[in-house]
Amino acid sequence: MRQWPKTRARFLRAKEVMPWGVTSNFRYWGDDQTIVVSRGEGPYIYDLDGNRYIDYRLGYGPVILGHGHPAVVERVSQAIRDGVIFAATTEWEIRAAERIIRMTGVDMVRFSNSGTEATMHALRIARAYTGREKVIKFEGQYHGHHDYLLFSTAMALRQPMGSRRHPIPVVASSGIPRVIADLIITLPFNDFEAVERTVKAKWGDIAAIIVEPMLGNSAAIMPHPEFLPFLRRLCDEYGIVLIFDEVKTGFRIARGGAQEFFGVRADLVTYAKAMGNGFPISAIGGKREIMMTIEPGAVAHAGTYNGNVVGTAAADATLEILETTDALERAAQAGERLMKGISEILTEAGIPHAVSGHPNMFSFLLNFEGTPRDHRDTMSSDIELYAEIGLACYERGVMFEVDPREPWFTSAAHTPEVVDETLNRFADAVRAVLRKGKPVGPAEVTSVGK
Numbered sequence: 001m002r003q004w005p006k007t008r009a010r011f012l013r014a015k016e017v018m019p020w021g022v023t024s025n026f027r028y029w030g031d032d033q034t035i036v037v038s039r040g041e042g043p044y045i046y047d048l049d050g051n052r053y054i055d056y057r058l059g060y061g062p063v064i065l066g067h068g069h070p071a072v073v074e075r076v077s078q079a080i081r082d083g084v085i086f087a088a089t090t091e092w093e094i095r096a097a098e099r100i101i102r103m104t105g106v107d108m109v110r111f112s113n114s115g116t117e118a119t120m121h122a123l124r125i126a127r128a129y130t131g132r133e134k135v136i137k138f139e140g141q142y143h144g145h146h147d148y149l150l151f152s153t154a155m156a157l158r159q160p161m162g163s164r165r166h167p168i169p170v171v172a173s174s175g176i177p178r179v180i181a182d183l184i185i186t187l188p189f190n191d192f193e194a195v196e197r198t199v200k201a202k203w204g205d206i207a208a209i210i211v212e213p214m215l216g217n218s219a220a221i222m223p224h225p226e227f228l229p230f231l232r233r234l235c236d237e238y239g240i241v242l243i244f245d246e247v248k249t250g251f252r253i254a255r256g257g258a259q260e261f262f263g264v265r266a267d268l269v270t271y272a273k274a275m276g277n278g279f280p281i282s283a284i285g286g287k288r289e290i291m292m293t294i295e296p297g298a299v300a301h302a303g304t305y306n307g308n309v310v311g312t313a314a315a316d317a318t319l320e321i322l323e324t325t326d327a328l329e330r331a332a333q334a335g336e337r338l339m340k341g342i343s344e345i346l347t348e349a350g351i352p353h354a355v356s357g358h359p360n361m362f363s364f365l366l367n368f369e370g371t372p373r374d375h376r377d378t379m380s381s382d383i384e385l386y387a388e389i390g391l392a393c394y395e396r397g398v399m400f401e402v403d404p405r406e407p408w409f410t411s412a413a414h415t416p417e418v419v420d421e422t423l424n425r426f427a428d429a430v431r432a433v434l435r436k437g438k439p440v441g442p443a444e445v446t447s448v449g450k
């Protein structure tokens with residue numbers, strides 16, 4: 001059994017100085033399980049007692065090259081010696097923008113610092129461009145923490161979501177003004193009929209459809225092959241701005257992200273996580289005509305830290321490596337071995353399951369038959385059993401989110417040896433959970449991390 005007295009003691013101190021001991025609700029795993037990390041290296045993180053964990057959370061997705069990647073750290077360290085912020089354009093911004101444009105095919109970009117900011121700005125641009133106000137989003141998708149899109153996310157778990165045919169937007173937090181709900185339409189992912197019916201009835205009010213091209217916040221569920229092309233056609237026909245939220249998929253599932261992987265182009269795209277290997281940076285990219293809606297004195301886009309040297313130098317280094325090496329292919333090799341190995345172990349254990357997603361971000365649903373298509377399918381799977389297995393892995397030094405809504409992320413640092421060790425420990429954890437018997441009653445974990 002893992003020993004972690006120092007980690008526990010410091011977590012209790014953290015709870016005194018920060019609500020719940022964390023700076024994002026996602027990171028609270030309960031008083032007995034929340035980790036305090038001392039450092040990371042490649043595929044590993046370490047707690048304060050020196051326990052090592054093979055990390056598949058990777059900061060919830062950013063760490064595509066491995067923790068503390070020397071070339072990224074070196075470029076940032078060099079760059080920041082000359083200052084980090086000037087309230088003016090820098091060479092680092094231009095370089096990072098050129099790389100994004102070359103890799104993804106967007107025409108122009110603007111920088112910010114988090115995925116939340118990027119989706120918030122993207123909505124403003126879409127509303128200003130169309131002169132309309134409502135936005136369609138899909139159940140189980142998460143676009144950050146501003147008020148405009150925090151509805152029917154994976155966090156809005158226990159409230160009734162209405163029927164598939166008549167979904168109700170479910171607010172995911174207190175403190176969000178009721179009027180905001182009037183601006184949002186929530187629909188099930190992959191539901192052609194619901195989207196078409198809604199757009200035909202309300203297109204004059206709809207500024208944007210924002211979509212995670214794959215359900216990156218609900219079990220990495222893939223789009224039906226025709227779903228994204230269908231959204232593209234509908235948006236073209238009705239003058240709606242199609243926004244791909246690629247905060248998780250960007251620079252992870254392909255060099256050109258989901259646009260390249262699925263072969264569909266959006267009007268606006270938001271990037272963050274993998275573009276800086278963990279350094280804080282995000283971007284909105286898109287078609288020139290729509291990006292040029294931003295206009296001093298007319299359509300606002302600003303931020304003191306936008307384009308700062310820390311983030312843009314990190315993006316310059318990270319994107320150079322992603323563009324010129326086989327880093328993404330190595331991350332995918334790890335993911336393929338894991339997806340196959342996990343499925344074999346679960347089959348042997350007699351647990352019906354569905355593995356979904358892309359090798360670089362994948363998930364699996366337990367006691368689930370068939371192919372999952374939307375967030376309602378995720379929620380119908382055995383989330384308690386998943387959490388039990390996740391916690392048993394955590395005790396054995398393998399860390400992934402103990403909740404199937406959040407995918408496993410791989411990095412270029414996850415070598416075949418690391419994957420083999422993971423699978424051995426995973427098999428051991430599954431055996432231990434089955435020996436103990438399935439947990440009875442609603443588990444605490446349904447609220448963990450949210």
Ligand SMILES: Cc1ncc(COP(=O)(O)O)c(C=O)c1O
Nearest residue numbers: 114115116142143144245247248
């Ligand atoms: C698809 C997506 N969009 C936006 C965000 C928000 O990004 P951030 O946490 O950097 O604000 C996330 C975070 O998980 C995300 O997964």
Ligand SMILES: NCC(=O)CCC(=O)O
Nearest residue numbers: 024026027060142217406
């Ligand atoms: N999928 C949800 C997140 O990635 C949240 C990140 C955080 O707030 O730490």
